[in-house]
Amino acid sequence: MTRARSTRPRLARYLPALAWGRDYTRETLVNDAVAALIVTIMLIPQSLAYAMLAGLPPEVGLYASMLPLVAYALFGSSRTLAVGPVAVVSLMTASAIGHLAAPGSLTYLQAAVLLALLSGGILLVMGALRLGFLANFLSHPVISGFITASGIVIALSQLKHVLGVQAAGSTLPELLPGLFAQLAAVNVPTLLVGGGMLAFLFWARAGLPRLLQRLGVPALPAKVLARSGPVFGVLVTSFLAWWLDLGAMGVALVGEVPSGLPGLALPQVAGLPWRELLLSALLISLIGFVESVSVGHTLAARRRQKIDPNQELFGLGAANVASSFSGGYPVTGGFARSVVNFDAGAETPAAGVMTAVGIGLVTLYFTPYLAYLPTATLAATIIVAVLSLVDLSLLGRAWRFGRSDFSAVSITILVTLLLGVEAGVACGIVVSLGLHLYRSSRPHMAIVGEVPGTGHYRNIDRHQVATRGDLLSLRIDESLYFANASFVEDRVMDWVDRRPEVRHVILMCTAVNEIDMSALDVLESINRQLRDRGITLHLSEIKGPVMDSLRTTDFLEQLSGRVFLSHHDAVCRLGRELDEARQAHVLNWEI
Amino acid sequence: MTRARSTRPRLARYLPALAWGRDYTRETLVNDAVAALIVTIMLIPQSLAYAMLAGLPPEVGLYASMLPLVAYALFGSSRTLAVGPVAVVSLMTASAIGHLAAPGSLTYLQAAVLLALLSGGILLVMGALRLGFLANFLSHPVISGFITASGIVIALSQLKHVLGVQAAGSTLPELLPGLFAQLAAVNVPTLLVGGGMLAFLFWARAGLPRLLQRLGVPALPAKVLARSGPVFGVLVTSFLAWWLDLGAMGVALVGEVPSGLPGLALPQVAGLPWRELLLSALLISLIGFVESVSVGHTLAARRRQKIDPNQELFGLGAANVASSFSGGYPVTGGFARSVVNFDAGAETPAAGVMTAVGIGLVTLYFTPYLAYLPTATLAATIIVAVLSLVDLSLLGRAWRFGRSDFSAVSITILVTLLLGVEAGVACGIVVSLGLHLYRSSRPHMAIVGEVPGTGHYRNIDRHQVATRGDLLSLRIDESLYFANASFVEDRVMDWVDRRPEVRHVILMCTAVNEIDMSALDVLESINRQLRDRGITLHLSEIKGPVMDSLRTTDFLEQLSGRVFLSHHDAVCRLGRELDEARQAHVLNWEI
Structure with a gap:
């Protein structure tokens, strides 16, 4: 042949x-x-x-x-x-x-x-x-x-x-x-x-x-x-x-x-x-x-x-x-x-x-x-x-x-x-x-923490992991598209509202393979709502094609926080900044 | 309220x-x-x-x-x-x-x-x-x-x-x-x-x-x-x-x-x-x-x-x-x-x-x-x-x-x-x-390799990574379900057939949040076809719910290889085994 x-x-x-x-x-x-x-x-x-x-x-x-x-x-x-x-x-x-x-x-x-x-x-x-x-x-x-x-x-x-x-x-x-x-x-x-x-x-x-x-x-x-x-x-x-x-x-x-x-x-x-x-x-x-x-x-x-x-x-x-x-x-x-x-x-x-x-x-x-x-x-x-x-x-x-x-x-x-x-x-x-669409419209999401000493982040409900109260790491296990975008927004805001001590939210995008315009609207809305509450939104581990899509819009300029290549990097840097700020606050107080 | x-x-x-x-x-x-x-x-x-x-x-x-x-x-x-x-x-x-x-x-x-x-x-x-x-x-x-x-x-x-x-x-x-x-x-x-x-x-x-x-x-x-x-x-x-x-x-x-x-x-x-x-x-x-x-x-x-x-x-x-x-x-x-x-x-x-x-x-x-x-x-x-x-x-x-x-x-x-x-x-x-279903029916897949010294695995087309010829690491970036199962099978077999030196295939399932019966049929078929070619199939980083589904079937007994918790672990162990086998082969030859 x-x-x-x-x-x-x-x-x-x-x-x-x-x-x-x-x-x-x-x-x-x-x-x-x-x-x-x-x-x-x-x-x-x-x-x-x-x-x-x-x-x-x-x-x-x-x-x-x-x-x-x-x-x-x-x-x-x-x-x-x-x-x-x-x-x-x-x-x-x-x-x-x-x-x-x-x-x-x-x-x-x-x-x-x-x-x-x-x-x-x-x-x-x-x-x-x-x-x-x-x-x-x-x-x-x-x-x-x-x-x-x-x-x-x-x-x-x-x-x-x-x-x-x-x-x-x-x-x-x-x-x-x-x-x-x-x-x-x-x-x-x-x-x-x-x-x-x-x-x-x-x-x-x-x-x-x-x-x-x-x-x-x-x-x-x-x-x-x-x-x-x-x-x-x-x-x-x-x-x-x-x-x-x-x-x-x-x-x-x-x-x-x-x-x-x-x-x-x-x-x-x-x-x-x-x-x-x-x-x-x-x-x-x-x-x-x-x-x-x-x-x-x-x-x-x-x-x-x-x-x-x-x-x-x-x-x-x-x-x-x-x-x-x-x-x-x-x-x-x-x-x-x-x-x-x-x-x-x-x-x-x-x-x-x-x-x-x-x-x-x-x-x-x-x-x-x-x-x-x-x-x-x-x-x-x-x-x-x-x-x-x-x-x-x-x-x-x-x-x-x-x-x-x-x-x-x-x-x-x-x-x-x-x-x-x-x-x-x-x-x-x-x-x-219909069942497939219904399931994909309510994707799996998890709060993740570090498996101690590894730099790996896993679901807090399934693994023994380390987290800190002022940093919320969220993983979304699905591409973001119109049918699940609002669901993701509700979940994120719900988790944030139940944790008043949170200062930074990092969305870990390892499993987000694509994003559409409806999902972009929702990301913008999450960013705006978090900013109203004095919380900064960061993204980590965004895949190439998704980044290409985001670059055609002004979302990255509007984003209150930063985009990190690795989630571990994001957690380390933001954690350090939070600790320094707290120390500075204590110092100011003492002076 | x-x-x-x-x-x-x-x-x-x-x-x-x-x-x-x-x-x-x-x-x-x-x-x-x-x-x-x-x-x-x-x-x-x-x-x-x-x-x-x-x-x-x-x-x-x-x-x-x-x-x-x-x-x-x-x-x-x-x-x-x-x-x-x-x-x-x-x-x-x-x-x-x-x-x-x-x-x-x-x-x-x-x-x-x-x-x-x-x-x-x-x-x-x-x-x-x-x-x-x-x-x-x-x-x-x-x-x-x-x-x-x-x-x-x-x-x-x-x-x-x-x-x-x-x-x-x-x-x-x-x-x-x-x-x-x-x-x-x-x-x-x-x-x-x-x-x-x-x-x-x-x-x-x-x-x-x-x-x-x-x-x-x-x-x-x-x-x-x-x-x-x-x-x-x-x-x-x-x-x-x-x-x-x-x-x-x-x-x-x-x-x-x-x-x-x-x-x-x-x-x-x-x-x-x-x-x-x-x-x-x-x-x-x-x-x-x-x-x-x-x-x-x-x-x-x-x-x-x-x-x-x-x-x-x-x-x-x-x-x-x-x-x-x-x-x-x-x-x-x-x-x-x-x-x-x-x-x-x-x-x-x-x-x-x-x-x-x-x-x-x-x-x-x-x-x-x-x-x-x-x-x-x-x-x-x-x-x-x-x-x-x-x-x-x-x-x-x-x-x-x-x-x-x-x-x-x-x-x-x-x-x-x-x-x-x-x-x-x-x-x-x-x-x-329709467009969403069409896209999810041909999910993103990547051959991955280790970002040297990190234990992190990334797409070989986008990152400088280390791979070895007899071990094929594949990442599937979507839940497996009926509409994409055959596509995944074709891709996997195609990649394998173009690499005659491959002895082990490891499917990295980080982004596989769900699996249905059609996808199980396809996994069984991949396992069978690889076995016919003398290649072993392994799975790594399977999520809890997916593992629960697989356990209701006899797939895990049929699987020619093993299930690894971490992909890095899989690559290290299988690589070591391959090296030892090659050495043993050389030794036998010398005797």
Whole structure:
């Protein structure tokens, strides 16, 4: 990559495929092909299942697993990320377009395609504006809480397919009463298929790897076998459905899936309410981007590679635009499939291209075999996949760690469960930013004294330090800006007013990295108020950039005291001056 | 106040009138009465003018200057704040209800009353929730920029009255073309009255005080005389209008003002779109509160008194509710009148009650004399008053001080001028918070070294310091939280990767006051990545609360290195260990 960068740095930066393409060897090809085969097998049931979760026909899931992979391979910066339809984004898609049209209608399908186009457009614009850093404003607990709550909602929403009943909704208050009311209508053959599949999949996750290990199967094949549970289940239940004619017994089947590759076409979006979808598309883009980047980051770090968040915006944006041009719906990097891709030995995004070819072959030649696939099987696949995302221990960890994180995560979970995914993620962002602003608006401040004989100054409440009554040393542990300036003023004046013997106040500015005009106003006000009380204000250890800002104003001329480079120097000199003055006073008195 | 607090602390806290009422003397009474007389005289033209600015009948301005003053006197915490209709809030009122109804209609009037009620309700709720600190999130430059831009808009909107033409709008793109198109329709007698009044008022501000000083008039009477310019102008132009029958020559006059006190009544708000007014009411409350608190704060500091922001919310909330119950519109503390009140010697809010009585007497007995008052006179009063608020030098100061403040203030001014007051203030808040978050998301970090022989560690880019190649000392100058955690990780890994000889990394956490779960994840990731590279991670000078948070997790067990109390200690010990290891290596080699 370094060599490629030096010869054609610009193009390779925006088209990472040029970088890895140059060094592509036969060995890399073999490794990529093996990984692609495994991911293809894993991706078939997932694509069908997530399309169902999004309320879309099964072939849309397959379409979203072809061209987007090629687009990401060209523009993405991760070597091993596997993109395609994922659970949370599928739920968000259903939630965004669910109130625009009925699932199954042409409008619903067109809205999903439009959502992919909008989402791709937003990601590309964010990439062009280099807004990758925006992802940082989603705190980790908020993301985890959101994904946990989404997992619960998804699992519940799929339960109807396992029970063979009708129920709708994407929040707990909609889902639970619906499911409960339908308990009498449960279709037993469906429940047997779905329940059996669930039991098998849970065992394949937990028991099968142990069994294979005991049988002496090597690690990689064991891993692949354990991950192929869904494929095996699909084959078995499809066969049973055909053999026993389960469809006639009320078991819902996928039915006819049109074969053939999707046509490349401009998305049919005329007349669709694209403005109403814009906010949903933004939230889908953000969540998809954050999820994808965190997966990519984790995998890249394992091989000492790097991903570039801004380039990822281009990669994911291109993938979503490609999805919309080939009849798909919003896609992003998935966690499970990327890990499989990585573990199976994929070295370059070429593995993604080969996966796309594999899915294409399936779409061309194997769709007739999908007709007998029970939807209960797919629902069980989804439930097992998303329950592994649910992590309620997060709440306990957040509670022990700190109240802010706990508030953010619990509000995110509650709102997502009760009001839906969009409200949940929006609330999470607003609450975590709000709490951060609130905390930074009341910064930590301390009266400090010298750790005897060291010249080091520490908080008097935490350390054994020496102080003197006529000198007040205050440390402010935050940059001064508009939201905390008045708070600092109140604290300083309050401390001073409770110590009538104070003659000098020294503000120790070690942790003040920046200062704005509001804070300058407040410093001026503190200086004026102290002067009215006959007290001198000094500053110590001001950082360079802050000093530069202060120099553009007349504050330093107005300052009643001095600016000291070191706090210890300030305390020594002012202390000496106070002692001399007192002595002079005594002398005068004696004369 | 201290005594009152100790005997009936609770009640006096929520009803400050109890505190100052106990110590009320005859001398205080006289002082308050003199101040009240002067403020009353000043307030009459202002009340009429600001009602006109808000698009309301003149008597509404008088109504808003009675009961609200009494309510504030009971609940407000400032001793000398004078509340009533003010320019910016009047403009915001006009802008909020202007698209709901035509000025002059009953609905318009009812909407103004409703706005006062909503605004009062919001302030009371904020007071009950002790949300006074929210005012801190409006940065000083944003407020100044907003007031400057509002001043320009107000002055332009009043120009039509001075020119005697018709024009509407509350933004530059609406006002300027309207005024320009009407240039041919200018009414010359109106222009003579308005222009004359403008010239006189400007002279009264600038030339008159100098003249009075030269004539040897004492300071206070000189100040009062200079401030009475508007009253004098009102008397002269009213007399001229009556004498010369200016009304017949096309000069617009105030006309008949109903005399008598306003009836106390529940506001007639049924059927009004109160939801649509809620956001406007919130912005009016915020701006009014911020303006009022900053005036109150300034005046209180001069007499070493204090104001309590949360109590101010009650005071202003009560004033606005009182306004709505007596047919008024939103009010707040005004700058000019409060300064006059203070300078004229007011000692307690009783001065406000007496001002209310004064305005009441005027409303009862003097309204017939207002019929001949030209609106051009009132418009000139407003123009001169608001132009003193316009301070474009702010832009220059902000530019020199820092780009963030400049961006915030210039965006606020532009949006207020071009899109209106509500968009302006909302933009100002969002931009300044956004810029702050952006800055704190990329904190200052430095590689530090020892100032030789001192044990002090400073930035290697700014100071002459000693470092060693196998030990990397990094200082992070910000609390670690979700928005900056990834940035810190990238910086640390980047610095490490460019220094292959590094064996130990020590993070100096002097400025890390808090840490959240996202930052913990990042610390774990840094620790893991460094361990993969064979580098040990240490922490030094962690603060107590941060250590408490870390102890709730297993991070300290996972940490590859140690936690040192002092950074100097860390560098000395690790340096010694590295030297010993190297020596041992050499010795082994020799054997």
